[in-house]
Amino acid sequence: MKIQFWGTRGSIPVPGKNTLKFGGNTPCVQVLSKNKELLILDGGTGIRELGDKILIDFPDGVEINILISHTHWDHIHGLLFFRPFYFDKYKINLFSNENNGMSVENILTAQMHPNFFPVSIDNFKAEVNYFPIAxxxxxxxxxxxxxxxxxxxxxxxxxxxxxxxxxxxxxxxDNELYYRPPEEYPALESIAKNNNDLIDFATGTDLLIHDSTFNVKDYPKRIGWGHSNNISAAMFAYLAKVKSLYLFHYDPIYKDEDIDALEKECLGKLRDLNADLFCKASYEGLALEI
Ligand SMILES: [Zn+2]
Ligand SMILES: [Zn+2]
Structure with a gap:
């Protein structure tokens, strides 16, 4: 299975000189199975360039499954620029939780209201199917x-x-790893105690892509925002015994050097824990195979 990052930033795209190394696009990850079954996780702005690549790689059409983690702007605001929607040779299946009673179809239709976007959903030429997931x-x-x-x-x-x-x-x-007290440096025992269902879910995986929006110093000012700091992400990966951790969904105010520091701090913590675990800050364009 191949995994490629097309957007690794949280909240809002941040192009410019400060984000050249890790990229400024919002979340989008491509998965390709051995037999080229295509899956896309989230439709942040990274999906625009991925769409253009799909037009080149699959000129005769292909079935594309898009899974949306949730419909906050940063996870859907690239969708309307995903060009396969506008060609009849593609079949696109969109999977999303019906959040607060609103399906992803309702949300896309609302996004394409003429007040917000010049093209209506009727202009989709692809076969588009919508599936609720839970x-x-x-x-x-x-x-x-x-x-x-x-x-x-x-x-x-x-x-x-x-x-x-x-x-x-x-x-x-987009996951806030809980620990007590959250104002202080995370304690391994508290991460284990307050996130056990998520640890079970991730246990033994080859690769974990996890929210690392903040560094451990900035996190106390952002408690309850639904995002994690890098050290709790490293501890979580250690507790779940994953083989590799890729940091993801960085705060838009962070420059490339701040993200380098996120990775360095995680590596230091994992060394302290004697963890046999690879850790890297994901960046746009990074392609992996497991
Ligand atoms: Zn987000
Ligand atoms: Zn979110």
Whole structure:
């Protein structure tokens, strides 16, 4: 299974000289199975460039499954610029939790109201199907299998465990790892105690993509915002015995050097824990195979 990052930033796109290394696009991760089954996690602005690549790689059309973790702007605001929607040779299946009674179809239709966007949903030429998904379910595609769980974020936000044979990874963006007291440096025992269902969900995975919006110093000013700091993410990965951790969903105010520091602090913490765990700050364009 191949995994590629097309957007790693949280909240709002931040292009410019301060974000050249890690990129400024909002969340979008592409998954390609061995037989080229195509899955996309989230429709942040990174999905625009991915759409253009799909037009080149699959000129005769392909079925595309898009899973939306939740419908906050930063996870959907690239969708309307995903060009396969506007070609009849593509089949696009959109999966999302019906959050507060609003399906992703309702949300897309609202986004395409003429006050907000010049093109209406009637201009989609692709076959577009909408599927509600929920937590603690299994969804089976041809080769890929998805498991879901609710995370600590706005109501109904989902994390996905993606499996192909004996390979699997977890995409857990927009998740606040709890510990007490949250004003202080995280304690391993408290992370274990307050996040045990999520630890079970991620246990033993080959690769974990986890929210690392803040550094441990800035986090106390952001308690309750639904996002984690880098050290609690590292501890969580250690407790879940994952093989590798990729930091994700960075605060838009962070420059490249701040994200380098997030990674460095995590590596230091993992060394202190004697953890046999690879850790890297994800960046736009990073492509992996598990
Ligand atoms: Zn987000
Ligand atoms: Zn969010």
């Amino acid at each position: 937590e603690k379910q299994n969804y089976f595609f041809e080769e890929l299998q998805i498991k879901t769980i609710n995370v600590h974020h706005s109501h109904g936000t989902l994390s996905f465990r993606v499996c192909e044979g004996d390979k699997n990874f977890v995409y857990m963006t």
